[in-house]
Amino acid sequence: MSNNTIKINDFVIRFANVNGTGSASANTMFALSIFRMGVPMTAKNVFPSNIQGLPTWYEVRVSEKGYLGRREGVNLVACLNPQSLAKDVATVMPGGYFVFDSTKNLHKEFLREDINYIGIPMMEICMREYTDPRMRQLFKNMIYVGALATLLNIDLDVLNGVISDEFKKKPKLIDPNIYAINLGVNYIKANYDYPLNIRLEKRNLVGNKIVINGNTACGIGAIYAGATVAAWYPITPSTSLIDAYGKYASKLRIDKETGLNKFAIVQAEDELSAIGMVIGANWNGARAFTSTSGPGISLMSEFLGLAYFAEISTVLFNVQRTGPSTGMPTRTQQSDILACAYASHGDTKHILLFPSSPKECFEMSADAFDLAERLQTPIIVMLDLDLGMNDHLSEPFEWDENRIYDRGKVLNTEELEACVQYGRYLDLDKDGISYRTIAGTHPTKGAFVTRGTSRDEYAKYTEQGEEYVKNMEKLTRKWETAKKIIPEAELYQSSSNHKIGMLFFGTTLYPALEAMDILKDQGIQIDAMRIRAFPFTKAVDDFINQHDYVFVIEQNRDAQFRSLLVNELDINPKKLIKILNYDGMPVTADCIVEQILPNFESILA
Amino acid sequence: MSYIKPPFRHPDLPSNELGYSKKDYEGTISTLCAGCGHDSISGAIVQACYEMSVEPHRIAKLSGIGCSSKTPAYFLNNSHGFNSVHGRMPSVATGANLANRDLLYLGVSGDGDSASIGMGQFVHVIRRNLNMTYIVMNNGCYGLTKGQDSATADEGSLSKGGSTNLFQGIDLVGLAMELGASFVARSFSGDKNQLIPLLKAAMSHKGFAFIDIISPCVTFNNNVGSTKSYDYVRDHMETLGTLDFVPYKNEITLDYQAGDSKAVQLHDGSMLNLHKLNLEWDPTNRKSALEQINQSKDKGEILTGLIYIDQESTDLHSLIKTTKQPLNSLTEKELMPSLTDLELINEDHR
Numbered sequence: 001m002s003n004n005t006i007k008i009n010d011f012v013i014r015f016a017n018v019n020g021t022g023s024a025s026a027n028t029m030f031a032l033s034i035f036r037m038g039v040p041m042t043a044k045n046v047f048p049s050n051i052q053g054l055p056t057w058y059e060v061r062v063s064e065k066g067y068l069g070r071r072e073g074v075n076l077v078a079c080l081n082p083q084s085l086a087k088d089v090a091t092v093m094p095g096g097y098f099v100f101d102s103t104k105n106l107h108k109e110f111l112r113e114d115i116n117y118i119g120i121p122m123m124e125i126c127m128r129e130y131t132d133p134r135m136r137q138l139f140k141n142m143i144y145v146g147a148l149a150t151l152l153n154i155d156l157d158v159l160n161g162v163i164s165d166e167f168k169k170k171p172k173l174i175d176p177n178i179y180a181i182n183l184g185v186n187y188i189k190a191n192y193d194y195p196l197n198i199r200l201e202k203r204n205l206v207g208n209k210i211v212i213n214g215n216t217a218c219g220i221g222a223i224y225a226g227a228t229v230a231a232w233y234p235i236t237p238s239t240s241l242i243d244a245y246g247k248y249a250s251k252l253r254i255d256k257e258t259g260l261n262k263f264a265i266v267q268a269e270d271e272l273s274a275i276g277m278v279i280g281a282n283w284n285g286a287r288a289f290t291s292t293s294g295p296g297i298s299l300m301s302e303f304l305g306l307a308y309f310a311e312i313s314t315v316l317f318n319v320q321r322t323g324p325s326t327g328m329p330t331r332t333q334q335s336d337i338l339a340c341a342y343a344s345h346g347d348t349k350h351i352l353l354f355p356s357s358p359k360e361c362f363e364m365s366a367d368a369f370d371l372a373e374r375l376q377t378p379i380i381v382m383l384d385l386d387l388g389m390n391d392h393l394s395e396p397f398e399w400d401e402n403r404i405y406d407r408g409k410v411l412n413t414e415e416l417e418a419c420v421q422y423g424r425y426l427d428l429d430k431d432g433i434s435y436r437t438i439a440g441t442h443p444t445k446g447a448f449v450t451r452g453t454s455r456d457e458y459a460k461y462t463e464q465g466e467e468y469v470k471n472m473e474k475l476t477r478k479w480e481t482a483k484k485i486i487p488e489a490e491l492y493q494s495s496s497n498h499k500i501g502m503l504f505f506g507t508t509l510y511p512a513l514e515a516m517d518i519l520k521d522q523g524i525q526i527d528a529m530r531i532r533a534f535p536f537t538k539a540v541d542d543f544i545n546q547h548d549y550v551f552v553i554e555q556n557r558d559a560q561f562r563s564l565l566v567n568e569l570d571i572n573p574k575k576l577i578k579i580l581n582y583d584g585m586p587v588t589a590d591c592i593v594e595q596i597l598p599n600f601e602s603i604l605a
Numbered sequence: 606m607s608y609i610k611p612p613f614r615h616p617d618l619p620s621n622e623l624g625y626s627k628k629d630y631e632g633t634i635s636t637l638c639a640g641c642g643h644d645s646i647s648g649a650i651v652q653a654c655y656e657m658s659v660e661p662h663r664i665a666k667l668s669g670i671g672c673s674s675k676t677p678a679y680f681l682n683n684s685h686g687f688n689s690v691h692g693r694m695p696s697v698a699t700g701a702n703l704a705n706r707d708l709l710y711l712g713v714s715g716d717g718d719s720a721s722i723g724m725g726q727f728v729h730v731i732r733r734n735l736n737m738t739y740i741v742m743n744n745g746c747y748g749l750t751k752g753q754d755s756a757t758a759d760e761g762s763l764s765k766g767g768s769t770n771l772f773q774g775i776d777l778v779g780l781a782m783e784l785g786a787s788f789v790a791r792s793f794s795g796d797k798n799q800l801i802p803l804l805k806a807a808m809s810h811k812g813f814a815f816i817d818i819i820s821p822c823v824t825f826n827n828n829v830g831s832t833k834s835y836d837y838v839r840d841h842m843e844t845l846g847t848l849d850f851v852p853y854k855n856e857i858t859l860d861y862q863a864g865d866s867k868a869v870q871l872h873d874g875s876m877l878n879l880h881k882l883n884l885e886w887d888p889t890n891r892k893s894a895l896e897q898i899n900q901s902k903d904k905g906e907i908l909t910g911l912i913y914i915d916q917e918s919t920d921l922h923s924l925i926k927t928t929k930q931p932l933n934s935l936t937e938k939e940l941m942p943s944l945t946d947l948e949l950i951n952e953d954h955r
């Protein structure tokens with residue numbers, strides 16, 4: 001059964017693989033070829049919390065219009081995993097294609113009337129061509145990539161170029177891989193009509209963009225920002241952030257003369273210890289960071305409170321996933337908003353940054369270190385699994401080579417010498433930010449004992465209520481100062497005079513913009529604002545005030561971000577309408593539109 | 606109540622080699638109970654640092670939470686201090702040390718702080734051989750929360766309220782040995798003559814130096830039947846020997862008496878001269894040290910003195926190959942890669 005309309009550069013391909021079979025790199029090469037044909041694409045891994053043997057999926061959305069969010073409705077499934085066959089057949093859209101290994105016949109129950117089947121005897125070809133079982137497995141991956149390339153009209157020169165680059169360091173592997181690709185290509189050419197009705201055409205739509213994941217971007221950002229100490233405890237999906245930092249540090253941060261490291265990475269015994277090390281290092285004047293996910297945030301909470309009250313700069317990346325430890329740790333969510341905004345006991349609140357793209361990850365990672373030192377407080381950079389671990393099309397990274405690290409208010413030896421009476425927590429500039437000193441700076445001036453709140457402005461021990469209140473007011477002043485220097489929210493319309501608005505943050509950006517377009521096509525205009533940081537700035541307050549109703553789109557069940565808006569800006573909750581997605585998959589434009597439309601009818605009526 | 610001592614300096618006060626008087630190493634007046642063992646330890650720290658002629662601002666003092674962990678306020682006023690989180694001083698000290706390898710790190714903890722809530726961090730800081738002196742002011746109870754038994758309370762020890770501790774005590778010295786600590790000692794807050802040279806040796810040691818100091822809690826655990834009371838400890842102390850600390854600057858003229866003396870060279874060139882009481886024991890031999898610990902345990906004695914030292918010890922920085930220059934002193938020039946590097950990164954992702 002075939003569909004006659006030809007779809008160029010607008011479809012979704014889903015690979016169904018088995019964990020640990022080397023399919024990941026084959027899939028990545030497939031996606032990269034599309035990118036190198038100048039066509040926007042976005043790729044997402046859907047993987048289990050397991051190392052080998054369970055089903056994994058890899059989705060590639062191709063979008064000429066540049067929509068980079070996930071889309072439901074899979075046009076073609078390439079099924080390499082007998083285990084998930086039934087489910088995979090069911091996911092194909094009517095009129096779509098099901099590519100499978102036809103070495104064994106497909107059972108009748110998997111035959112659907114409304115889709116097209118493309119069988120390729122992959123195992124048979126492998127058995128014929130290769131003797132080593134490992135080779136059979138690895139080259140099977142290349143065979144299906146070659147077959148799909150032909151079916152979808154991927155430029156073979158481009159694909160071969162990707163392969164050559166992939167094996168740059170092991171050039172002996174280039175020819176055998178290209179050979180395997182051709183096995184797939186030739187089988188399709190001999191047995192099927194090609195290309196399919198869904199197909200690629202070269203374009204010039206990606207400019208000088210790059211394809212990279214958010215964790216790598218953050219790791220590189222930390223290197224450029226001068227971070228020297230990284231302490232961490234392994235947890236998906238945050239591990240690859242530290243890995244990236246380590247990988248680039250061992251290239252870019254080795255002292256040329258001595259071969260010694262201008263960085264220190266310590267794998268701690270738990271997240272409690274990791275954040276303790278980060279706080280200790282920052283306290284002692286180094287730029288230090290850790291990265292974790294939900295369970296780690298819970299463990300770090302006591303320390304985060306101390307850093308808030310004792311005013312110690314701290315940078316923490318939270319790559320969010322679904323909770324708890326035995327939740328779906330390899331699925332994405334934005335569900336630590338409240339846990340991070342108010343982490344710890346007592347009156348605490350923390351600055352959060354919400355990057356949406358790898359480029360923003362790179363920039364916010366670097367800015368987090370400046371903000372942390374300027375404001376002497378923890379900065380939590382809130383990624384999610386989708387942003388952190390999946391490859392995204394992104395603007396290339398840019399950097400000002402004359403950038404000076406903003407170390408904030410730190411007194412050096414001369415300044416201390418000139419100081420009559422040093423007080424660590426005095427608010428001399430009335431901005432809530434005091435002058436700090438670092439151990440070892442001056443023989444007789446500037447030393448003090450750091451502790452929570454049982455101290456006065458001179459850091460001398462006291463349990464006086466007035467001193468406590470004075471200090472809390474100072475921290476509130478600092479919170480106001482923060483609003484002036486954190487990243488401002490972004491608007492997506494030239495003027496904002498509609499009655500209805502939508503607010504979102506992080507990875508919801510692309511599906512939200514796509515939803516805006518879909519609604520516009522239906523004659524519905526919505527203003528959109530993307531919030532990039534907490535605390536909320538005046539612009540956020542104004543946006544909500546200017547609109548009768550605002551949809552708040554987020555990826556958790558309890559509308560945590562909405563609660564934060566209501567609580568911090570004193571908003572009438574009725575004004576903020578929840579648009580939620582929390583199944584562990586990145587939110588789609590369709591999901592947003594479907595939830596918005598019914599509301600829309602009732603509010604306009 | 607809190608008050609600061611007036612910064613009064615008497616012209617006739619004796620001073621050390623660097624010209625600092627003992628006052629320069631003191632802290633604010635203690636708010637602990639009169640007679641608390643912890644205060645004597647603070648005094649010994651002041652004396653040791655003064656005698657060693659360390660610049661006070663080149664020391665960082667860190668602690669967890671507890672009466673013991675309050676003491677950093679009561680010594681070394683000219684040093685930065687950090688009264689951190691219950692049981693987590695080791696991680697904060699690790700971070701601080703990673704940031705600046707050039708300071709002396711003095712960590713103060715309690716038996717609750719180290720042997721219960723902070724056991725994990727205690728174990729791992731030893732494993733990493735962090736270059737620091739780690740003091741446990743060990744009173745067998747939780748002083749600050751009013752005297753509950755701690756994990757180092759001996760089985761059968763009687764609390765002030767009359768209840769008997771049912772559980773085995775954790776011996777931090779044995780544990781530190783087991784974990785491979787590179788300097789292990791035990792002392793008693795009431796024995797300054799032993800404690801001061803031990804503190805100096807610990808601070809001169811490169812790598813992790815652990816001193817378990819029995820420090821009676823006069824308010825909650827100094828009763829008859831407690832095994833951490835002044836009387837009990839005095840009666841059951843077995844000293845491995847007396848020791849002198851000879852700073853590397855002083856010429857070493859030692860009276861060797863074959864068999865009962867041993868000179869140990871420390872990392873900075875200082876010497877420890879041990880007048881051994883037990884001839885079988887060799888503080889540079891792990892096996893012999895472990896044997897000694899077991900023997901005293903069997904005899905019901907509290908073994909004190911320098912128990913073990915690894916003179917060849919390195920530290921975390923050597924293990925992870927960090928630059929000699931403290932990381933916190935590196936600037937944009939040393940840390941920021943070039944634009945060309947960034948362009949290469951971009952190119953790699955196209």
Ligand SMILES: Cc1ncc(C[n+]2csc(CCOP(=O)(O)OP(=O)(O)O)c2C)c(N)n1
Pocket residue numbers: 670671672673674691714715716717718719742744746747748749750755
């Ligand atoms: C997370 C946490 N739990 C409990 C406490 C309460 N607390 C304060 S001090 C202390 C025990 C201290 O005992 P120890 O370390 O032996 O010190 P000491 O007072 O005996 O010197 C406890 C349980 C705390 N501060 N933090």
Ligand code: SF4
Pocket residue numbers: 636637638640641642643672673744748749821822823824825
């Ligand atoms: S309660 Fe015990 S440990 Fe605490 S200060 Fe008093 S005597 Fe010392």
Ligand SMILES: [Mg+2]
Pocket residue numbers: 671715716717742743744745746747748755
């Ligand atoms: Mg205690």
